[in-house]
Amino acid sequence: AAGVIQSPRHLIKEKRETATLKCYPIPRHDTVYWYQQGPGQDPQFLISFYEKMQSDKGSIPDRFSAQQFSDYHSELNMSSLELGDSALYFCASSLVSGGPGNEQFFGPGTRLTVL
Amino acid sequence: ELKVEQNPLFLSMQEGKNYTIYCNYSTTSDRLYWYRQDPGKSLESLFVLLSNGAVKQEGRLMASLDTKARLSTLHITAAVHDLSATYFCAGPYTGTASKLTFGTGTRLQVTL
Numbered sequence: 001a002a003g004v005i006q007s008p009r010h011l012i013k014e015k016r017e018t019a020t021l022k023c024y025p026i027p028r029h030d031t032v033y034w035y036q037q038g039p040g041q042d043p044q045f046l047i048s049f050y051e052k053m054q055s056d057k058g059s060i061p062d063r064f065s066a067q068q069f070s071d072y073h074s075e076l077n078m079s080s081l082e083l084g085d086s087a088l089y090f091c092a093s094s095l096v097s098g099g100p101g102n103e104q105f106f107g108p109g110t111r112l113t114v115l
Numbered sequence: 116e117l118k119v120e121q122n123p124l125f126l127s128m129q130e131g132k133n134y135t136i137y138c139n140y141s142t143t144s145d146r147l148y149w150y151r152q153d154p155g156k157s158l159e160s161l162f163v164l165l166s167n168g169a170v171k172q173e174g175r176l177m178a179s180l181d182t183k184a185r186l187s188t189l190h191i192t193a194a195v196h197d198l199s200a201t202y203f204c205a206g207p208y209t210g211t212a213s214k215l216t217f218g219t220g221t222r223l224q225v226t227l
Contacts, residue, residue, distance in 0.1 A: 004209035033214060042203060044156065056214050090158065102213060103148070106158040 002027055003106030006091050012113045013081050021076040021110045025093030028030040031055070032074040033104060034066060045091060049074060050096060081114045088112075116127075121179055121204055121218035128194050128227055131199045136221045138187040146204045146208025147180050148215065162189075166221045194225045 005024040013019050025032050031050045035043040049068035060066075063081075068074045078085060088111050092104040097112035118141040128134050138177070149161040162171045164180035164187060173179050175198065177190045187204055201222045205215040 018117045035215075042220050043215075045216065046215040048214055058214060092158075094130075102146075103160055103163050104215060105160060106150075111155075 002110070004091055004093050005107055006089075006107040008110060009108060010111050010113075012115065013065070014115055015083065017081050017114075019078045019081060019112060021078070021089055021091075021112075023074045023076070023091030023093075023107060025072055025091070026105055029093035029095045029105075030072070031094045031096050032068055032075070033062075033094070034076050035090045035092065035106075037088040037090060039087075042071075044087050066114070078110045078112075083100055083114050088103055112114075117207060117216045119216050121202075121203060121221050122223060124219060125222045125224075127226060128163045128191075128226045130195055131193050131227055133193065134191050135190070136189040136204075136223075138189070138204035138218055140185050140187075140204075140206050140218075142207055143182070143185070145182055147208065148205045149178050150205060150217075151186070152203065152220075154201075157167075158203070186225060189214040191223070196225045196227060199223055199225045 007022045013017055034046040036046055037043040046060040047066050048056045049105040052068045063079050065077045088109045090109045091107045094102050094104045122137050150158040151161050152158050163177040167182040169180045175192045180187045201220045203220045204218045206207045206220045
């Protein structure tokens with residue numbers, strides 16, 4: 001079965017640079033979520049989109065922005081990168097309008113390292 | 116603000132033993148999720164518990180939900196080394212496109 005695709009899988013950036021992470025949800029899923037997981041920590045919710053509209057916002061820095069496109073893929077844009085942004089970034093998708101439980105399926109993650 | 120607490124944070128157990136991981140959450144929710152994560156890997160969905168009294172089992176893992184007590188448990192039966200991972204509970208469900216708040220995670224190490 002098709003899963004959530006994220007690219008790139010690994011990314012190394014310098015401080016103050018920008019980064020763009022991409023997420024391709026499971027086909028027909030209508031909702032995308034972004035989470036950040038620091039070393040040894042639990043995943044923290046950043047932002048979500050339902051049917052291409054922002055539906056919820058968590059502890060996402062103002063330096064970060066995201067959007068969902070007409071084909072349902074999503075991009076997380078990160079500017080003025082800081083050392084503390086080094087983390088695993090997960091995208092998850094779900095089908096809100098069908099299926100029990102609103103189960104979120106996670107992608108493999110993008111490991112961002114800021115030097 | 117929702118709080119999700121798990122205990123223990125770290126669990127070392129021998130193969131063949133049984134143990135339970137506890138997940139307490141601070142606000143009403145009629146569903147609760149359990150995920151497994153191997154080091155540096157993605158989060159794998161284990162169980163979606165949809166109602167009070169729900170019990171689900173998969174292999175050596177069994178999860179249950181008590182919404183009145185705001186408690187979920189993940190029981191491990193006759194542990195094997197392959198179960199070594201970090202287990203997260205997450206919730207709540209607050210409606211359409213509901214975000215997940217994760218517990219602190221329980222790092223399980225099964226020794227031979």
